Structures are given as C-alpha cells and as structure tokens.
Amino acid sequence: MPKPALHLRLAQALELVGDQGQPQDHHGLPQRNAPAPLRVFLPFIRQRKRRQQRRLAASALHPEHGAGTLSLGADQRWHDAGINVSKGEPILISASGRLFLNKALEVSVGAKTCLWYRIGSGHINRCISERHSFIADADGPLYLQAALPGAFDSPAGTLATEPAPPHITGSLQVSVSRQPQELPTATAPQGWQYLWRLGEAAIFDQCDGTICCHTHGDVGILQYDIDRPLTDSSRLSWDWLVDALPSTLPEHIQPTHDYLSIAVEFDNGLDLTYMWSSQLAPDTIFQCPLPYWDQRETHWVLRNPALHALHQWHSESRPLLEDYRRAIGGPLPARIVRVWLIANSVFQNNPGRCQYRAITLEDADGSTGLLEDGE
Structure with missing residues (x-):
C-alpha cells in the first residue's frame, strides 16, 4: 500500500489525525476528501489564547x-x-x-x-x-x-x-x-441507551416527539439496537434541526473534532456517521481523527451553515449500501445493528444544540421507526 502524502504523515506525527485510509480511485477504494489537516491546525493555534481565558475564568468560578x-x-x-x-x-x-x-x-x-x-x-x-x-x-x-x-x-x-x-x-x-442535592441525572429517551465506553451523560432527552440534544464540554453516544439486513433498499431517514454547532473550525483534526451527527453501525464493527459541519463542504468524507475511532468510524458531511439554515428542520434519506461502498469500501457487512446519535464538545468547549425527529430505518421488507412524530 502506498505511503500517505507528506502533509498527512506530518499531521499524523503531530497527532492531529489517525489512520485516514486511502483516496478513492478506479479500484473502488473509499473516498477521503477533507482539506489538509495543517490548514485547520494553524487557525486552531491562533484561538488558543481565547480558550485559555475561558478556562481560567471557569476555574475562578469553580475553585x-x-x-x-x-x-x-x-x-x-x-x-x-x-x-x-x-x-x-x-x-x-x-x-x-x-x-x-x-x-x-x-x-x-x-x-x-x-x-x-x-x-x-x-x-x-x-x-x-x-x-x-x-x-x-x-x-x-x-x-x-x-x-x-x-x-x-x-x-x-x-x-x-x-x-x-x-x-x-x-x-x-x-x-x-452522603448529603446529595437535587442534581441532573442521565435519563436516555425510551428505547435508547448510552454507549458504556463513553459513559452516561445529560446530553439527550425526549422532548414532545423529538430527541433534543444539548452538549457543552462533554461527549455522549446514544444507541438504539436494531437488527436489519443491509440491502440495496436499506435507507435511513430522519429530520434534524440544528441551533448551534459546537465547533468553530473544520472538524477533521483531533483538537477541533466537536460535532453533532447520526450514525449507523454495521455487524463488522464499523460505523458511518452523517454530520453537520461548521465549515466543511457537503459530501466531505473523512476517517475519524481520534485514536481507536480511526479504525472504526467514517464521517460524511451533509450540511453546513453557509449553505443550510440553522434553526430550521431539514429532512434526510440516505441509501446505506451505496453510501457504505463510497465512504468505507471493502467487503460489505451483512446487517445493520445500531443507530447512533453523537454529540461531542469536549475539545473547544462550545455549546451544541439540535433536535431529531422521524428517525426511520426502512428496506423492501418494511420500516422501523426509532422515534416517530408524536411519540
């Protein structure tokens, strides 16, 4: 297998990204088309003084x-x-x-x-x-x-x-x-549970037929177990409304990897996650830059605020088998095993807010509603 480009090897040496796979070619290898990591790292460095000031101010409030x-x-x-x-x-x-x-x-x-x-x-x-x-x-x-x-x-x-x-x-x-007070508790929406590896969180809640999400300096993955075959007719459909994105920079390097997304996990342990980006163009596809996840997770940007309005509902419907071939490639998994909701804001410590509704997994044999309107 050819070595990654020099700029990518440098970014990996700086621990900005992990294993990013190979660019797509006529052999059908998966597509990776995010901008060069160092182009994001330099603006990130310029922001560090503001982050330090926020941290010191927060420390003063919580001695x-x-x-x-x-x-x-x-x-x-x-x-x-x-x-x-x-x-x-x-x-x-x-x-x-x-x-x-x-x-x-x-x-x-x-x-x-x-x-x-x-x-x-x-x-x-x-x-x-x-x-x-x-x-x-x-x-x-x-x-x-x-x-x-x-x-x-x-x-x-x-x-x-x-x-x-x-x-x-x-x-x-x-x-x-031994003297507790009335404090927030982690209550997942009905039928969903937090991924134990990241721990429970007070991020997601059920709100009048939607799942609402508020993340600020934390991380959580909410999962819904399902067992459906992956076929040409498999589609994931949902509506989402984003009020605030937790990143102010492109999210494809480790120190800026704060985002909101919905994902599908397959029976081979890999997952494909569809996200909003603060700046990356729609149809940007990249491997997760974080250790462990770089071997498992692929990101696909669907929307950004420059092209799609915040504070409004947007509807999506994705052909999962076709998307898998384009974004991940290789031998195809047989089944879909989970749907995830992901929220991460630990790196830049900015708030992120969104809602999901009408989440449905469907194929030629029928559909499964994970959160229907009015539930």
Missing part, C-alpha cells in the same frame, strides 16, 4: 475544594475514595480541575467528562456534572479514577491498551459526601 479532597491525576489507577457505601444510599461526588492532552494548545477535558466511579468491582460509571449524585446499586467501597472517555476496554473498568493511552497532565480535586 478547588481544599481540605478533605482527593487529588486524582491520569495515572491509570482506581483510587479508594475512603467511603463505604450501602445499596440504596444517596451519594454526592463534587469535582473540579482539568486533564490536559496538550496544555500549550489548551486541549483539555473537565471533570464532568473524565471522572469515573465504581462500587467494589462493579461496573464503571461516569460523572455527568461537576456535582454528580447517584443512588448506590451495591454495598462496598467507592473507587474513583480520572480517565478520558474511551479509556476502558470493558464495563468492569479494565483499561484499554490498544491504542496506547495518550500522555495526560493535570488533576482533578474530588470530594464525596
């Missing part, structure tokens, strides 16, 4: 807790929080601080995105806010870990080793109490 707190760095270890909980007991976790993938470039995540907990050897959970309350589902000691979303290889909290975890600096200051 570290002081005495009685646990300091957590990204050391890939579970830490005893010093409290034994009982099943049914309400618990409050309060946290502040940030973890930095690159402090000079202000690439960081906050406590509500990277603080995880578990009781004993039970399943892991992610805090959905800086003040997170939950009801203990078991008896045992409470453990805490600071880790990026996607850092774990199993719901039991085993750390992933492939790809190797990135170098991370910074720390979180965490305190735990």
